[in-house]
Amino acid sequence: MKFKQFLNLQGFKASIFMGIFYAIAMLLIFLLGYSALPGNMDELKVAIINDDAGESGSQIAEQLTESLPFKIDTELTNEKALDKLGDNKYALVIHIPETFTENAQKGESAQIDFTVNEASATMVSSAMSSVVTEINNQLSTSFSTQTAQGVLLNMNVPEEQATAIAEQIETAYVGNYVIMNDVPDGMHNGMLPMFLTMACYVGAMIAAMQLVGAFKLSRGKASKVKLFTYVQGSALIIAVVSTIFALIVAFSISDLDTSIILKLAGQQILLYMAAFNVCAIFTFLIGEAGMIINIPVLLSQTIANGATMPREMMYGYFNFVSHISPMYYSVQSYYAVMFGSTEQSPFLWGLVAVAAGAVIINMIIVRFVHKDVPMDAIASATTSVPVNAQPIVNN
Structure with missing residues (x-):
């Protein structure tokens, strides 16, 4: 058999067709499908729960609602939001505790809880981690600035008190990153x-x-x-x-x-x-x-x-x-x-x-x-010569 004859075999034709078809199908489906990332991130749902009775919590909740590029739900309790997060109905739950403003005014650490579900689509957990990091950086800078302004009003303070105020500036805001359903590393x-x-x-x-x-x-x-x-x-x-x-x-x-x-x-x-x-x-x-x-x-x-x-x-x-x-x-x-x-x-x-x-x-x-x-179709096609049949003898 020559190579040209081999190329004319059905196996070669089928193989080259499947090679072309598979390449086209895979690229079309994967490229079109994954083009939804990150363009459709705004379809994700985020719950913001503000239990703080003070002014600071309300301001932060309002700012986050306006600035985050997601579908924001502010009507849930924290418990209900966490249940929905566990079912992957939400991508992130932001909870502002009831003592947030009070702690900030006392000079204690004002904490906000950010909870994500790691047992979810990898794109979601990764994106929410980046979002939380960015929010924490902005809020930390904002609270440090506000605290520093208060320090400037009290410049004539003893050295020990100045040191304490400096530490207060560093811990004015704490973002608590909470992981639900932790997935092992790797x-x-x-x-x-x-x-x-x-x-x-x-x-x-x-x-x-x-x-x-x-x-x-x-x-x-x-x-x-x-x-x-x-x-x-x-x-x-x-x-x-x-x-x-x-x-x-x-x-x-x-x-x-x-x-x-x-x-x-x-x-x-x-x-x-x-x-x-x-x-x-x-x-x-x-x-x-x-x-x-x-x-x-x-x-x-x-x-x-x-x-x-x-x-x-x-x-x-x-x-x-x-x-x-x-x-x-x-x-x-x-x-x-x-x-x-x-x-x-x-x-x-x-x-x-x-x-x-x-x-x-x-x-x-x-x-x-x-x-x-018919069940007898194959049987009749393969029936052997009857035993009593006489062989034909040529003289």
């Missing part, structure tokens, strides 16, 4: 929910192509119902085996508590079955060419899974995908289990709903799209 810990989810999804996507292919090759050897059951049973076996190895790696490298291993295992198996059936939809419909659709769907979910940005920041298409995406519900559920960020059950039920919906769609496709093949 990017591998913070991104583990996404990594576990993607590893499972890609494996399920490849299995969908292989097992549905086996389903089509076995037509006529068993009923469609039985073959469909075989496909689902095989997928479940792979889900269990792959989960064991995935968790061995995850627990070996990341800082996870072994007490949650059963929860992680159960979810990983559920995710596999959901991802498998979602990917199988297109494979049942158009065969191996279904990968042409499955790849963009996979890439879309890497943006829509909520690990990098929350739903509020996503463009409409990715926001929609997140509501029907196995990845989104899996990533959020893993955050809840690993770092205690919120309740796990709503996301598990979302994953169950996606899995059940995909299974039902596949059952409909198998029932109405795939034609019945």
Whole structure:
């Protein structure tokens, strides 16, 4: 075979098509999806709670409300705001305590609490940390200036008192940065929910192509119902085996508590079955060419899974995908289990709903799209010569 003949083979043509298609699809989806950062930061919600009865607290709350480029909510109690923060409904909670003005007037440290949820989209926690740093710097400068002005009015003071006043200037304002659901150091810990989810999804996507292919090759050897059951049973076996190895790696490298291993295992198996059936939809419909659709769907979910940005920041298409995406519900559920960020059950039920919906769609496709093949079709085609048949002898 010459090289030119090799290039004419179907495998080469398919490979070059997938190479071009994958490059275009990946760049279009990723570049368009991540262009929402940081432009859509103003879609994030921040709660400002002013419990201070004095004038200083009101002034600061008003200034922050006007200057922060977010959706500001000032109608909540601190307890309610923290609950919503834990559920990732808010990106930051700013609490001005009731003794803020009183402490400032007494020369004691005036403190404001800034609480962020680290078990959230990485872009949010990182951005809020920068915002809090900037606010603290500005407020610290402002309070130091005000305190210094008071010192200038009392220049004729003993040396010891002057030293005390100088210390007072340095501690006039304290910004208390509070972390909710602290995530262990290391990017591998913070991104583990996404990594576990993607590893499972890609494996399920490849299995969908292989097992549905086996389903089509076995037509006529068993009923469609039985073959469909075989496909689902095989997928479940792979889900269990792959989960064991995935968790061995995850627990070996990341800082996870072994007490949650059963929860992680159960979810990983559920995710596999959901991802498998979602990917199988297109494979049942158009065969191996279904990968042409499955790849963009996979890439879309890497943006829509909520690990990098929350739903509020996503463009409409990715926001929609997140509501029907196995990845989104899996990533959020893993955050809840690993770092205690919120309740796990709503996301598990979302994953169950996606899995059940995909299974039902596949059952409909198998029932109405795939034609019945007579059970004896293959048998009749492969029947051997009858025993009592007489051989033909040429004289």
